[in-house]
Every structure is written in C-alpha cells, then in structure tokens.
Amino acid sequence: MLKRIFDFFLSLFLLLIFLPLFALVAVAILLTDGFPLFFIQKRVGKNGCFFRMYKFRTMSVRKEASDGSFDAGDASRVTGIGRLLRKSKLDELPQLLNVLKGEMSFVGPRPEVEKWVNAYPERWSVVLTVKPGITDNASLEFRNEEEILAAAKDKEGTYRNEILPRKLDLYEAYVRNHSFFGDLLILARTFWTVVFK
Template sequence: MKRIFDFCFAIVLLVLFLLPMLVISLLIVLESGFPVLFVQERIGKAGITFRMYKFRTMTVLKEAEKGRFDVGNASRVTVIGRFLRRSKLDELPQLLNVLKGDMSVVGPRPEVRQWVNAYPERWERVLKVKPGITDNASVYFRNEEQLLEQSDDPHKTYRDVILPKKLSFYEDYVSGHSFFKDFKIIFLTIKAVLFN
C-alpha cells in the first residue's frame, strides 16, 4: 500500500509542479549553465547505493557526485540556489526517485556514505526501510544550514550533535511508522515550508 501511495502521490505532484520545475530549470541554466540537476550517490534501503536527484543549487564540483559533503559551506550556493533551498523546491526532482522505487515520500532522509559510516550500527536499523523526501527530522532541523553556518566546526557539529538527533528521529520512524503518521509528517512539512 505504501508503494502504491508513493507512486500515485509522486505522479500527482509531478503533474502539478511540471511548469514550476521547467521555470526553475530555465532559471538555473540562465544563472549558472548546465547541469540543471545535482546527482549524488546516497545510501538507500539495505545499504544499497542509489543516485539521488536535486535541482542544482551550487556551482559545479565533481567530487560532490561521489558523496563529498561540505557541511556549513554556503560559498558556492547560487542566487537561485538560496531561494530553492529556503523553499525546499530543490527537493522536487526526488519525486523521480520515488517513481523509480529508490525512495518513499516519507522516510528517513538518505545520507552519503561518509555519514553512514560514522554510526554504522544505528544506520543498519534505519536502513530497513526506504529513505524518504521528508520526515520528522527534516521538520525539526528546518534551519539546519543556518545552524551549521554559525558553528566554528560544522563537520563536528553535524557528526556529534545533529546527526545523532536525526538518527533518533529515524529510529522512531522505523519502529512505528503508519499511513496516519506519514500523512501527519507531510502536513507538518508543508506547514514548515509555508510558514517558517
């Protein structure tokens, strides 16, 4: 049932956001050229690597495709990229990941290998389900980028403070997810994007 919901929900959103996505693509090209999408290897269910899609919000850095993660570094973020990140519209291409079956609409956010390796035992529990576009951790850490930018050591802050808290949210989700809880998370996500 979750897979059917994911597929139908993704189709509906892709149809609704087709025109905005085309406009976003054009703006990215006009500001900083191609590519429009940022594609990065992330770790999915059962530890299987997949390629996750986002609208590109930073200047091109080839190493990022393989999982380089410059936490707290906003120096490469483009003008349109700042808007996309604040509005979370950069996540829209992940609806394609949902259609492919790599991701669900709701589920623990997928990480790069670097951060999965930081807490392997906890991730082993989390990766029993498909990663998602949104979850309670996404709502709670709505302003994560600002927190990291203010840190003297963004990598340490992410590894030792933010990521363990995220994993607690993920573990709670895995131990007791349901359609009702998924709809609640979707509602809270929309509320956070529109009003925060």
C-alpha cells in the same frame, strides 16, 4: 503495499502538476548559472543499496560533491538562484522522480552519503530497514540545519557529533513506530512548515 501505491500515484500526479514549475526552475538555473541543471549524488538506500538522488543544482559545480564531500554550512558556493531554491525547498522537487522509481518514499529517514552511514554503522543498520524519504520528523526539526552549521566553528564535527546522532534518534523512532496514518501527519506538518513558516 499501500504505502508504495500511495507513493507511486501521488508522485506521478505531482510530477504532472509541477511540470511547468520544473521547466521554470530549469530555465532559471540555465540562464543564471548554466549547466548542469541537476545535482545528482550517490546515497545509501534501503538495505544498504546505493541509488542516485536528484536535486536541482544550487551550488557551483565541484566534482567531489557527487561522491559526498562535506559542504553543509558552506554558503560560498551557493548560487543566487540556489539561495531561493533552498529557502523555498524547491531544490528537493526532483526527488519526486526517486519516489516514482521506488528508490525513496514521501516519508522516511533522509538518505545519507556513505561516509556518514559508516560513521554509525550499527544504528544505520536499523534505519536502513525502511525506505528513505523526502521528509520526516528530523527534516522538520533540522529545517534550518544550514544556518546551524554555518555558525559552527567545526562544521564537520558538529554534524557528526551533535546533529547526526539526534537525527538517528528520530530515524530509529520512526522505524519503531511508523504507520500510514503517521506518514500522513508528517506530510501535513511538512506542508504547513514549508508554506507558512
């Protein structure tokens, strides 16, 4: 209950504070690449319930992407403004709406598309006992995931067999050991990483 109260009021506060930034980013996307402004993708949430996760759009439009096609590490469709948004992590800002709605938390395992949940169903059954989050230890460890995949010969195989199992290790550790104070430490580390690294 404490975590939900924290998530609700902080997400509401940040949405109000960042409203001018939201508008600025939206106008930049509109002027440089047109509509749509947002990338909305179906993800698997707590207890296996599906929800729509929001991001600012950073790639040229492809219908299959909303259903979870694998584009990680492929920079060919990334727009000019998209590169800036990805590097600064500003593309993630709309997920504050997911937090406000209660579909996500500030801290928790990153939500995946159904394809990758089905790749390790037993492990995900443990991970999905908690609400997914905007950031966590896996997000910090794999902040440069796009670069790792871009350098890989088999991008999908690298994600499935190397990156995702390591993420699941960290997700399961979070499920076993998470606490409100621990979440605050992850938020502090995330702020430091995004702003100063």
